[in-house]
Amino acid sequence: MGEQKDIGELIYDWNTAGNGSMPDLKDIEFDDETLRDGLQSPSVQHPTIEQKKELLHLMEELGIHTADVGLPGAGARARNDVLALVQEIADSKMNITPNCAARTVLADVTPVVEISQKVGIPIEVCTFIGSSPIRVYAEEWTLEKMVNHTVEAVSFVVKEGLPVMFVTEDTVRAKPETLTALFDAAIDSGAARLCLCDTCGHATPIGVKNLVNWTKEYLASKDVDIKLDWHGHRDRGLALSNALAAIEAGVDRVHGTAMGIGERIGNLPIDILLVNLRLLGLIENDLTKLPEYVRKTSEYTGIPLPPNYPVIGEDAFRTGTGVHAAAVIKAESKGDDWLADRIYSGVPAGMVGRHQIIDVGPMSGKSNVIYWLKKYAIEPSDELVNEIFKVAKNSEKLLTEDEIMAVVERVTN
Secondary structure (H helix, E strand, O other): OOOOOOHHHHOOOHHHOHHHOOOOOOOOEEEEOOOOOHHHOOOOOOOOHHHHHHHHHHHHHOOOOEEEOOOHHHOHHHHHHHHHHHHHHHHOOOOOEEEEEEEOOHHHHHHHHHHHHHHOOOOEEEEEEEOOHHHHHHHOOOHHHHHHHHHHHHHHHHHOOOOEEEEEEOHHHOOHHHHHHHHHHHHHOOOOEEEEEEOOOOOOHHHHHHHHHHHHHHHHHHOOOOEEEEEEEOOOOOHHHHHHHHHHHOOOEEEEEHHHOOOOOOEOEHHHHHHHHHHOOOOOOOOOOHHHHHHHHHHHHOOOOOOOOOOOOOOOOEEOOHHHHHHHHHHHHOOOHHHHOOOOOOOOHHHHOOOOEEOOOOOOOHHHHHHHHHHOOOOOOHHHHHHHHHHHHOOOOOOOHHHHHHHHHHHHO
16 A cells, blocks of 8 residues: 555645635534434335344444434334334443434323333433424414423423423524524523424525524523534435535534435435545544445335445446546556545545445446456456457446456457
């Protein structure tokens, strides 16, 4: 392996140049919603409890701080699964901590309290209520009713000794005066966190910063030490950009799911967020288990993993293009894995336990063929290289291993 270069010598990074760079930030926390919000995907199949436990342990290995293990108020099955997962956290002495979603009604928060008492570890109660005018109109709620529900639910949980995160659904479309009344009620009743939600995927990065900045000014006026969370969906395809904007604006914790699965088209992909924060130098989490986590989520939920999915998809570090492959091969010929892993990749494959792959197809050069044959310890004679190259140029897609080996067999026998 070649000597690691000073990245500044070989890559000028406009991401950190001038005023566009991320500021120095406090430690950001992560809440994994895969086992609750993720399972609200209309296409999902529910994992077995053993599969859920396996995913929970992978979250722990990735350095994720909290996991939403379900909404026990939804029924007996949900309650039993939450109990089993919280028990697993306790028995395995895991660092990850559990939380549960609950509406601001006693019927939802009571099962969380009961499970916590039975297992003997705290569970953060994430009690939520709609906050936007459109939701209020549809439900025919009054602000007084919403405040009363908030006070009743939060006060009950705090009295039972559990932490509360108060969640305003559709925060990004809510009026400031409504948020002020609800936040006042939650904080005065003992809530330790507020969660700002882009429930319908409406926000843009500017909107996120506006909302977070407004909320921070509100909290400063209250003179209270309240943590702030961000929960975003990706209906407009902006979930990752919005999460980065929320982090830059100063939230304490960000929610997401593996592969971004969830309601409608889903949530912030927590796996891609982790990769980006690692590349920005804001976290140091070991991400070598990330491919396993995402692939097992795909397998256990039945949600396909597209080949072009960032970082984890089959094609993420794979090329059959001659120019690209030639650059990687030249870097490897220098004995420099660090260089080869970055010459044509914005994400180093080694960071997530993967490697660069060079295949052979209609866009390949002869260097692809030679590289492929050497990888399989096959002598790249001119005749063999030329024959594989001819087959590749007449193909409609990348050649499979069997197709290349059939040419090898024909030429060498």
